[in-house]
Structures are given as C-alpha cells and as structure tokens.
Amino acid sequence: MSNITSAEFVVSAVKSSQYPPPGRREIAFAGRSNVGKSSLINKLLGRKSLVKTSSTPGRTQTINFFLVNNSFYFVDLPGYGYAKVPIKIRKGWGPMVEKYLKGRRAGELSGQESGQGLCAVVVILDIRRLPNQGDHDLLGWLTHYKIPAIVVLTKADKLKKNKQNKQQNAIARELSADPSALILFSATMGLGKQHLWRAVEALL
Numbered sequence: 001m002s003n004i005t006s007a008e009f010v011v012s013a014v015k016s017s018q019y020p021p022p023g024r025r026e027i028a029f030a031g032r033s034n035v036g037k038s039s040l041i042n043k044l045l046g047r048k049s050l051v052k053t054s055s056t057p058g059r060t061q062t063i064n065f066f067l068v069n070n071s072f073y074f075v076d077l078p079g080y081g082y083a084k085v086p087i088k089i090r091k092g093w094g095p096m097v098e099k100y101l102k103g104r105r106a107g108e109l110s111g112q113e114s115g116q117g118l119c120a121v122v123v124i125l126d127i128r129r130l131p132n133q134g135d136h137d138l139l140g141w142l143t144h145y146k147i148p149a150i151v152v153l154t155k156a157d158k159l160k161k162n163k164q165n166k167q168q169n170a171i172a173r174e175l176s177a178d179p180s181a182l183i184l185f186s187a188t189m190g191l192g193k194q195h196l197w198r199a200v201e202a203l204l
C-alpha cells in the first residue's frame with residue numbers, strides 16, 4: 001500500500017461488545033510486550049505517533065482498532081509475557097486475545113459475508129531472540145483457528161547483516177518454517193515496509 005490517505009483511532013476494547021461492528025476486513029498485530037508492535041503499525045501507516053509506543057513493556061493493554069483509508073482495520077493487540085504487568089491483567093490477556101481471534105475470524109461473524117473479519121495476524125518477533133512459549137502459544141492458536149499468520153522479525157537494525165541472516169535461519173528452524181517466509185523489519189530504518197505491505201495486501 002503506497003497510499004495511506006487516512007488512519008484514525010477508533011476504539012480501545014477489552015471485550016467483544018466494545019469491538020467496532022463487523023463489516024470490514026481487519027489485520028491484527030501481536031507479539032510479546034515491548035517487541036515493537038505499536039512502532040511497526042506507525043511505520044506501516046507512515047504516522048509518527050498514531051499508536052502510542054513506550055520503552056516500558058506492557059504499554060498496550062487493550063485491543064485497539066484503527067481505521068485505515070476508511071476501508072479496513074488494523075488491530076493492535078496487547079503484548080504477552082511481561083512479568084511486571086499486574087497479574088490480573090496478565091491473566092486476562094490469554095482469554096481476551098483468544099476470544100478476539102476466535103470471534104473475529106472471517107466467516108465466523110454474523111452476516112457471514114466475505115469481505116469482513118480477521119484476515120490475518122502479523123506475528124512480531126524480536127530478531128535477537130528465539131521464540132518463547134507465548135510466541136508458540138499464539139502461533140498454535142492461529143493454526144488451530146485457521147487464521148493466516150505473517151511472521152515478522154523486527155528490530156533488525158540492532159544486528160549486523162550477517163547476524164540478521166543467522167538469526168533468521170535459527171528462528172525459522174525453531175518454527176519449522178522456511179527462512180524466506182520470515183520478513184525482516186525495522187521501524188527505525190524502514191526496512192521491510194514494502195515487503196510487509198505486500199504480504200498484508202495479499203491477505204486483505
């Protein structure tokens with residue numbers, strides 16, 4: 001998508017009654033706390049601070065919907081796996097996100113029209129780390145609910161080129177995936193923006 005004409009915050013939700021009404025397609029973004037989800041969305045949309053980012057992990061604790069080009073939603077999901085997030089919120093994360101994934105699937109929504117609902121989840125991993133239990137759980141849910149996943153390795157700017165490739169191969173092995181299926185990204189450098197847009201557009 002080379003042309004973002006509008007991007008606006010719609011709603012923060014903690015339960016399904018607060019989601020915007022169905023009728024549009026949406027792409028969700030998920031990953032562990034502080035991995036760079038909100039920064040990645042801002043970069044994709046070419047907006048500096050549409051989505052709040054923070055160096056303090058656990059900043060995003062609700063499901064945030066953004067309407068893009070008056071056409072589809074981007075959905076910023078809260079991050080998982082950060083120990084300092086209060087226990088009550090941490091315990092709520094699993095059910096809240098799983099309910100979202102289950103309930104918003106394309107074809108699951110009332111009306112059953114194609115052209116609406118969750119088309120794919122962009123799973124964001126830190127290129128410097130191997131996937132953890134939370135990452136595996138998320139990918140497991142996506143497989144279970146037959147929701148396409150686009151896997152992105154972000155913060156690539158933190159590693160030199162040869163180390164990037166090494167990590168890409170190691171993470172792919174851990175996920176039993178093809179290394180070329182993992183998109184290298186950097187919100188600070190803009191690396192991977194076009195590549196990720198192509199993957200998103202193919203599923204929207």
Ligand SMILES: Nc1nc2c(ncn2[C@@H]2O[C@H](COP(=O)(O)OP(=O)(O)OP(=O)(O)O)[C@@H](O)[C@H]2O)c(=O)[nH]1
Pocket residue numbers: 031032033034035036037038039040052053054055056057058059060061078079080154155156157158185186187188189
């Ligand atoms: N060097 C570098 N830093 C990044 C990148 N993406 C995000 N960051 C930094 O990582 C920190 C967390 O970024 P956020 O986008 O707030 O992360 P998040 O996953 O939304 O975090 P939570 O909402 O707390 O789960 C911030 O300090 C960002 O500036 C990147 O590609 N490269």
Ligand SMILES: [Mg+2]
Pocket residue numbers: 037038039052053059060076
């Ligand atoms: Mg965030």
